[in-house]
Amino acid sequence: MKRSLFLVPILALALLAAACGDASDDAAGVLSAAGDSTEEAFSFGEAADPADATRTVDIVMTEFAFDPSTIEVSDGEVVTFRLHNEGTVEHDFTIGDRETQDEHDAEMAEMAPGEEHMADPNAVSVEPGETREITWRFENVEGGIQFGCHVPGHYAAGMVGQFEQG
Numbered sequence: 001m002k003r004s005l006f007l008v009p010i011l012a013l014a015l016l017a018a019a020c021g022d023a024s025d026d027a028a029g030v031l032s033a034a035g036d037s038t039e040e041a042f043s044f045g046e047a048a049d050p051a052d053a054t055r056t057v058d059i060v061m062t063e064f065a066f067d068p069s070t071i072e073v074s075d076g077e078v079v080t081f082r083l084h085n086e087g088t089v090e091h092d093f094t095i096g097d098r099e100t101q102d103e104h105d106a107e108m109a110e111m112a113p114g115e116e117h118m119a120d121p122n123a124v125s126v127e128p129g130e131t132r133e134i135t136w137r138f139e140n141v142e143g144g145i146q147f148g149c150h151v152p153g154h155y156a157a158g159m160v161g162q163f164e165q166g
Contacts, residue, residue, distance in 0.1 A: 044097050044145045047121040048137040053080040056133075060084050061091040061126060064157045066147065072166030073138045073145075080135040081147075085126040091149045091159070094123040095136055101148050101155065108150040123150075141165045 059081055060067045073079055083093050094104050104123065124134045138145070142165050149159040 042096070042100070042122060043140055044095070044100075044143060045137045045139040048078045048135045050080050050133065050135045052078045052137070053135050054078055056080045056082055058082045058084065059093070060086050061093070061149065062087045063089070064149075064154060064159045066093075066149075066159065066161045069161040071147075071161065071163055073141055073163050074166045075139055075141055076137070077166075078135060078137045080133055082131060082133050083124065083126050084131045085128050088128050090125055090127050090151055091154065092123055092125045092151060093132075093134060094120070094148050094150055095134070095163075096122055096146065096148075097144055098146065101146055101150075101160070105148070105150045105155050109152050138163070 054077060057068075057071055057079055059071075061083060071079075081093065083091075085091050092108075094101065096104065100122070104120070122134075122136070124132050126132045141163055145163040147161045147163065148155045
């Protein structure tokens with residue numbers, strides 16, 4: 001009996017290790033800790049080096065609103081967004097077409113309270129009173145690119161903005 005109790009934790013660890021395995025095939029859209037990119041290409045652009053940005057746009061985040069809510073950008077343009085959370089709860093800023101926004105909203109809705117979401121190259125979370133930045137190189141702006149907050153309920157309440165061809 002003592003021997004079988006000893007084996008239970010070992011078997012549990014073995015199963016956990018097998019389940020984790022090599023997740024590189026399943027990690028589309030996520031950067032690994034080593035910096036290797038396994039992300040899929042976005043049709044609306046890609047994360048960019050802040051040194052390549054031609055301008056910085058300040059955005060204020062409050063409960064259920066971005067200010068400004070419309071931003072002009074051009075294909076090939078690299079923009080750094082400086083996000084100021086002046087609200088009382090966490091907000092996120094996700095760049096993407098409607099399909100990407102819907103997918104991210106569903107992911108966030110399934111998360112447990114306080115759970116950190118994956119480091120998506122097109123999204124950043126900002127705690128109340130904090131300022132964070134994200135830099136993006138735009139492509140296919142005419143395809144309908146938005147920015148939205150996907151803290152549960154925020155996107156549905158209208159915390160969404162639009163990128164327009166500049």
